[in-house]
Amino acid sequence: MENSPLLEAALPAEKGSSLWRDAWHRLQKNKMALLGLGVMVTMCIAALLTPWITVYGYEEQNLLLGASPPSAEHWLGTDTLGRDLLTRILYGSRISLAVGFIATAVALLIGVIYGTVAGYMGGRVDAAMMRLVDILYALPFMIFIILLMVIFGRNILLLFLAIGAVEWLTMARIVRGQVQSLRQQEFVEAAVSIGLGPWAIIRRHLIPNTLGPVIVYTTLTIPNVMLLESFLSFLGLGIQPPQSSWGLLISYGVETMEEYPWLLIFPGLALSITLFALNFLGDGLRDALDPRAAKD
């Protein structure tokens, strides 16, 4: 067969699915999503390089200085113990971003697989699986986490797992609802009649079509998880001072809001910027992954 050069260019490469490649092309045209992606990448790099780019240590106190407003030496000011706030926000970002991403990834992984299987199997399997979700929903979250901490001890990894293990429930419900309606569609029947096995159908036909709501929910979960960590830390179950995280910095900032507003403003700003960046990126991803979304 003879192909024109134009057609050769249009032909798909032999590897990878078209959806993801096309999604990347579409994402590149979305300025806000690229900005969001840029901000997130910058934050992650800064978090990784923190020990090498900071001048002060995160526990380095200067009691003589006390809480001082932003200045040339301390760009974002210092806290009541005279610790540099910028340094503490940067160190805090390591914890917060890690918790945010890892715990959400855990939730995503469990939730999507569990929800897809339940929705795809249907019938009694689905009923049993979703009742389990209901039971876990009813279990008080605090007791669950405290039990985990008591049994396994305080461990930062455990914190990731514990939060992820709780957050997956809603994800599973969202995905299961999506899959239930998708399963009725003829293209799934067509896949069965081609001879595809259940896993191939779930992977190729069901999960890609649930991505829209999943991505939106994921971008909402990440900031949620970051705040959850601060709540646990506040109760003494998460990370311990002098380590810090954004959530912890914010909750300390709230206490001294009237005297030293910068202690609340800057950590709050860091969290807000992350949230905005994630939302833009999430919306961009959702549109990019939906071939039906507006074409320019």
Next chain:
Amino acid sequence: MSKAKEDSILSVTDLSICFKTRNGLTKAVKSVDFEIARGETLAIVGESGSGKSVTCYSLLGLIPQPPGVIESGTAQFTTEEDKRDLLSSDKATLRSLLGDKIAVIFQDPMTCLNPYLTVGEQLIEPLCQHKNQSRSQARERAIELLEEVGIKDAETRFGSYPHEFSGGMRQRVMIAMALITEPELLIADEPTTALDVTIQAQILELLDRLKKQRNIALIFISHDLSVVASIAERVAVMRAGEIVESGDTQQIFQQPQHPYTQQLLASVPSGPKPRQSFQPGPADQPLLRVEHLKTVFQGSSAGLFAPRPPATIAVDDVSFELRHREVLGLVGESGSGKSTLGRSVIQLIKPTAGSVSLDGQELTQLRPKQLKPLRQRMQMIFQDPYASLNPRMTVFDTLAEPLLYHRIAKRKNISAQVLALMDDVGLAHADIRKYPHEFSGGQRQRIAIGRAIATKPELIIADEPVSALDVTIQAQILDLILALVERHNLSMLFISHDLSVVRSIADRVLVMHHGKLVESGATEALWAAPSAAYTRSLLAAVPHL
């Protein structure tokens, strides 16, 4: 036109409508003129997107503005009391006219009735609204009317909910609802499209009778030329927002002037299957043998411990054979179990009892793993080309999937194979990277057919493959299917509710009713002399050009 002048009730001149879309202005209706008189039926026919519904809805203020913009035009609506231009009337005036002097019957009776109100409640609403009648008066009137549209036991049915009626009965209720305020103009938008052919015949008869009795002007919007031929006095043919031809029904159907009208009429399936150069295989070695097949749906229980609802028997003791290179038609009305039979044959649904054997190999006892190599030999084409393609897979991905999965092609030369497949079904090479939503219905169906023939199957189950398509597209797809059957030596079970379509493609026909086969035979013999009473009533109900 002469009759319309004397007693014109609605006269539309120079109506143009456009829609603001992301890609600029789209002209939906271009300078349309038509006129309709009391006691007359005007049919507006056209394919989907031709602007036939938009034209009528704009008169009633039912198109959303924005994005819709009425650019020009007048619509003189003349009643005994007054005369006014519908297009320049304000919303309040239109609202008082709508449901009083003008009534609309919509396509889908299920979505147009509120499921939470009884039918009676919804029937008397316009009476209380427009005529200020008391509830008991209104109720009496509603019951009278329900009887008139042919609903038995109207007193008790008055208090029933919409879901307690069948599709045809619901459409009767819709008609009663439209007629209750004694309108002078009735607009029926594809009122029989969602109905079975026997019910369709009844509803058409009812509409015609009511129109004559009440001297109503009826605008009948339809894509189906055969239906139009049986009910309309005058026809206007629309294409791409323009009326390309209009005139008396007789004249239009006998001597169409415009090439588009001629093409439309030529596309309507009529007559027997064209002669083919090859013959079906011998009867004693069929490709597919189905014996005493029975499929029962156990109602799925609502919860883990909830009791199961009673089972329904969808396919009841069906036996038939399909020879090599034969197209076997399967006709029946909705709910007759024909789709379930197709899916049971191809093992998308596990049959409850009986046997299905492909080339002598029994299928019903096989496990999914054992079935996989056989799936290569039998494929399915689905009805709705919008639902049967994964919206997130390009043409390439969709067509490559069966080839790669069954290892018919290697990744290295997959592109060439996919392109060959696209040639086979008449798709342009340049479209290989496009997603389903970028195609029209007919092209999508070509993709779906391409996917079905990718594995070079011997048996194809086609479940209403042309029902969702416009008539000209339908003719093209039927031609494609016939050509593929010949080129690839396919055997096909062709399921359809449309008897004319089946006649134009099938060698033999099975007729199904309530899950049972009532008749089978060679197509032309069956058309000439149907033996079962049900087949006779089906054939009698088919509207003809």
